[in-house]
Amino acid sequence: MAILSYNEITQKKVIVYNNEPYEVLSSHVFRMQQRKPVNQTKLKHLISGKVLEISFHQSETVPEADIGKMQATYLYTNRGESWFTESGNPKNRFAFPENAVHEKVQWLVQNAPVEVLLYNDNPMTISIPIKVELKVKEAPPAVKGDTATGGDKKVVLESGASITTPLFINEGDILRINTDTGEYVERVEKA
Numbered sequence: 001m002a003i004l005s006y007n008e009i010t011q012k013k014v015i016v017y018n019n020e021p022y023e024v025l026s027s028h029v030f031r032m033q034q035r036k037p038v039n040q041t042k043l044k045h046l047i048s049g050k051v052l053e054i055s056f057h058q059s060e061t062v063p064e065a066d067i068g069k070m071q072a073t074y075l076y077t078n079r080g081e082s083w084f085t086e087s088g089n090p091k092n093r094f095a096f097p098e099n100a101v102h103e104k105v106q107w108l109v110q111n112a113p114v115e116v117l118l119y120n121d122n123p124m125t126i127s128i129p130i131k132v133e134l135k136v137k138e139a140p141p142a143v144k145g146d147t148a149t150g151g152d153k154k155v156v157l158e159s160g161a162s163i164t165t166p167l168f169i170n171e172g173d174i175l176r177i178n179t180d181t182g183e184y185v186e187r188v189e190k191a
Contacts, residue, residue: 002064006039006056014046014065014117017054021046021065021119046117046124049100068118072126074108084116084126094123104128106161107179133176133188134158142167 006029009015013024022043031037039056056062071087077098082105086092098105104126108114115127138156151167163177165184172191175184 003061004064006058006060007037009039009041009056009062014067014119015043016063016065017043017052021067021124022052023125025051046119047100048097049125065119067124068121069127070116070118070123072114072116074105074110074112074114074126076110077105084114084123086116087113096123096125101126104179107132107134107159107177109134109159128179130178130180131176131185132179133174134161136165136169136171136173136175136191139165139169139171139173 004013004015009024010027011024015022015024022045025042025044027039027041029037029039036058038058041054041056043052043054044050045052072084073087075083075085075093077083080098081095082098082101083093083095085094104114107128112128112132117124117127134157136155137158140153140155142153152164153167153169154162155165155169156162157175157177161182163175163182163184165175169175169184169187170191173187174189176186176188177183178185
């Protein structure tokens with residue numbers, strides 16, 4: 001297990017803090033006048049999704065978490081739990097609390113492939129592609145004269161997520177979505 005000094009605790013790293021795995025969402029090293037430098041971080045707990053703001057000082061170190069990966073398939077979300085199964089091993093089924101993975105699951109359709117991050121061989125959270133392609137399930141028709149407001153409308157995707165798109169998007173179109181920002185990127189296929 002690698003030991004990270006205070007200035008190596010950077011975005012996207014997974015560290016062990018208080019014996020728990022956290023993903024570093026952001027880090028900013030700065031120095032107040034006449035004082036030693038500090039790294040201000042935002043850490044997201046891999047299981048609960050809770051975010052902490054922690055400052056690491058020059059003398060502090062933390063271990064980098066030993067994270068494994070497993071290919072899995074998204075099954076469904078029901079009663080506050082999102083269920084998955086290991087690819088190639090359908091008997092290995094597991095769930096996460098829906099609120100811990102909602103930000104990612106909203107972009108998934110049934111049987112979508114995901115990568116599961118493991119900590120001490122236990123599933124912690126899921127990782128999905130930055131861009132996904134989803135079909136538009138519901139799109140209000142574009143109304144003449146709407147363009148004065150900038151020309152956006154809300155559509156519902158097959159995964160159930162709602163996003164803002166340009167007016168020319170219709171039901172049945174396949175869209176590319178940025179899962180990090182939740183924004184429409186482009187239309188891949190016209191219905």
